[in-house]
Each structure stands twice: as C-alpha cells, then as structure tokens.
Amino acid sequence: MPLVAALLFPLPAAAEAAFRPVMPAPVTAEASSTNPHGSYNLPVGLFGAEGVPVHRLEGALDRRAYRLDAPGAPLLDVLVPLRDQLVAAGYEVVFQCEDRRCGGFDFRFATDVIPEPAMHVDLGEFRFLAALRGEEGVGVLVSRSTGAVFVQVIQISAQGAAPAAPSDAPSDAAAPAPDAVPLPAAPVSPVTPPSADAAAPDMAPLDAGLPVALDDLVFASGSGGLEPGAYPSLLALAGWLGADPARRVMLVGHTDASGGLAANVALSKKRAEAVRQALIQGYGVDAARVTAEGAGPLSPRATNATEDGRTRNRRVEAVPLVN
Structure with missing residues (x-):
C-alpha cells in the first residue's frame, strides 16, 4: 500500500x-x-x-x-x-x-x-x-x-504548551492513532551501554553452527534476573545478528547439578529469557529472531564435584538456528 x-x-x-x-x-x-x-x-x-x-x-x-x-x-x-x-x-x-x-x-x-x-x-x-x-x-x-x-x-x-489538534488535516490522511497507552517517564534499559574498551568474545563459532557461551553474564544467586552491567558478549551477539537479517539464535540456560532437576530447568530457562529480553530491550534485537530455553544441569561442560566446575556449568549459551 x-x-x-x-x-x-x-x-x-x-x-x-x-x-x-x-x-x-x-x-x-x-x-x-x-x-x-x-x-x-x-x-x-x-x-x-x-x-x-x-x-x-x-x-x-x-x-x-x-x-x-x-x-x-x-x-x-x-x-x-x-x-x-x-x-x-x-x-x-x-x-x-x-x-x-x-x-x-x-x-x-x-x-x-x-x-x-x-x-x-x-x-x-x-x-x-x-x-x-x-x-x-x-x-x-x-x-x-x-x-x-x-x-x-x-x-x-x-x-x-498545548498539543496542536490535527482538525484541519486532509480527509485522505492516515487514520488517527488508537488511544495511546502510557510509557515510563524515563527510558528503561536492562543493561548499561558497554564501554568502548570492553573486550568482546569471539562470535566466529556461530558461523560454523557451534554454540558460544556468554560467560560475562552475572545473575544473582538462585535468581533468574540478569544483573545490570556492561556485557561485551551481548553487544557482540547483537552485532552478529545485525550483520545478517536471516540469522537467528536460541539462548540456552544451564545450571550446575545442585538441587532438583525440575527447579534447575525452570531457573535456567528464566535466565535465558532474561538474556533474551536484554537483547531485545537494550540492544534493539528483533524479538522474533531470539528464543529462550533451559537445559538445567543436563549438559555440563565441567565437573560438578568442585566449586570451579559448578561455576563453569552455570551459563547461558547462544546456539545458532538453521533457517
């Protein structure tokens, strides 16, 4: 039209x-x-x-x-x-x-x-x-x-100043907007802009169909909420997506093996969804190009017998999707 x-x-x-x-x-x-x-x-x-x-x-x-x-x-x-x-x-x-x-x-x-x-x-x-x-x-x-x-x-x-009423707009102009809904009084962003000298992770494995772990993300202990902060991994991932409109990713949350399976799977999905929302709201990524899932403790990359291993297992990975 x-x-x-x-x-x-x-x-x-x-x-x-x-x-x-x-x-x-x-x-x-x-x-x-x-x-x-x-x-x-x-x-x-x-x-x-x-x-x-x-x-x-x-x-x-x-x-x-x-x-x-x-x-x-x-x-x-x-x-x-x-x-x-x-x-x-x-x-x-x-x-x-x-x-x-x-x-x-x-x-x-x-x-x-x-x-x-x-x-x-x-x-x-x-x-x-x-x-x-x-x-x-x-x-x-x-x-x-x-x-x-x-x-x-x-x-x-x-x-x-009073808004100017468009009463003299031509009859063939676009139809008036539906009733407006309120916005926050100030812009809301889940993360702060990354600093210019922040180191970004390598997104090259995504081009080969391999996952990339977003290891700089910080979550409160036992919580699905992403802490505010400057995350080079999100900037790099947004850039990778922005370079080709056909690219899509699945964000997969992972936990260590502490606690029950169902609770860990639910927590890992909440964290993946928090990262998805950060990409959408803070980095302008199209919501249709990012999905979120949770694997809980089912795909460890290190031993769960040590604290260091458990820390490495708690992560969110970006997995490229085939179109």
Whole structure:
C-alpha cells in the first residue's frame, strides 16, 4: 500500500503549541508519556571519541512511539514527510544521520529510546533527525521490524504548551492513532551501554553452527534476573545478528547439578529469557529472531564435584538456528 503524503495542519504560535505530526501511513499502535517539567539531551552530531554531541533542552517533555502499517516502505518515505512538517512548523533541521554513519550501537545507546514493544530499533536500519525552534527541540527516530515501521518522536516544548489538534488535516490522511497507552517517564534499559574498551568474545563459532557461551553474564544467586552491567558478549551477539537479517539464535540456560532437576530447568530457562529480553530491550534485537530455553544441569561442560566446575556449568549459551 503506497504511503499517503502527509500535509501540515495549521499550528498556533510556536510558544503556544507542541508539534504533533501527521503520520504518512496508518498508525496501528501508539504509546506516550508527558512531563510538564522535563529535560532532553537532543543528539546533534555523530558518535565519536567523546560520545554523541547533544543539545540539552528543558521544558514540557513529550515522548511518543508509533507503529505504522507500512511493511517494506523505505525509511526515507516515512522520515521526509515528518521532516517537511517540522520545517513548515518553523523548526530548523540541525542534524540527520543513518544507522552505521550515526554510530550504530553506540549512537543508539547514547540517545533516549523508548523500550520495546512500543519502539523497535533495527541496529542495521534506522534514521535519526534533530530539529530546533528557539529553545524547543524535536528528535525523530525511524526504524523497522519485519512487518512494520516504528517512529519515535521526542520533543521539548515551552512550559505549558498545548498539543496542536490535527482538525484541519486532509480527509485522505492516515487514520488517527488508537488511544495511546502510557510509557515510563524515563527510558528503561536492562543493561548499561558497554564501554568502548570492553573486550568482546569471539562470535566466529556461530558461523560454523557451534554454540558460544556468554560467560560475562552475572545473575544473582538462585535468581533468574540478569544483573545490570556492561556485557561485551551481548553487544557482540547483537552485532552478529545485525550483520545478517536471516540469522537467528536460541539462548540456552544451564545450571550446575545442585538441587532438583525440575527447579534447575525452570531457573535456567528464566535466565535465558532474561538474556533474551536484554537483547531485545537494550540492544534493539528483533524479538522474533531470539528464543529462550533451559537445559538445567543436563549438559555440563565441567565437573560438578568442585566449586570451579559448578561455576563453569552455570551459563547461558547462544546456539545458532538453521533457517
């Protein structure tokens, strides 16, 4: 289905109205959160040795994510109409970039990204735009999944600015979004961005169809929850998946032999699922490309007779799946 050209509806004076885009395709889901006294570090440059340059803004914060029914649509076909609306509303576009040129993983981690499932970012295919209007700013992030395009619009407007109602939008414009659901007031990430000098494990065995153990992961004792931290193995695995859209993996959790079989299998699956969620929410991996299972103590790689052996047996492995 071709995209419908988005036309700008009239806006009140800049200080009296927040920017409300007309999406260039039907909206199937929308999520939002607002804060009358918020702040936003708007990215205004490429990721470099000192991180991503930002312009800090304060005011009424509005964060929205849209899922568009636009399978196969080029991202520029979505971004350009939104950019045109911003320019017509008096904004100046100060920065634009595309996935790897932006800085890839590092850029994505350095900017505010609304968590899954509201906003999905394909690390190999996204575009970002920043625009300013005085001390008001808008950041637009566009990416996709297999069947949809995702748009994130984060803006800082004047304190108390009211949303502009799209009552004058053309009748052939995309249908209005369903009722928005609330988002967290701040982005949620299960892990912190890996440091630039962190050592990454070798993912080459995956190319040969062999499993790779993610040995740097840390779980609380007896718990299925992944501790917050910088995990080079997850960054490397996300990069391996991002290099080829056909790649898929199964995450398999393993435990030592202490305790009952059923409890250990359940615990190992919980840990594998925690890693899966970290990849999806923290690293932008498509949920359909990662599954999670638990093997408990059934596949040891060391003896369970020593503490060192039991520690080596407690792990999560990435197993490549054949398409």
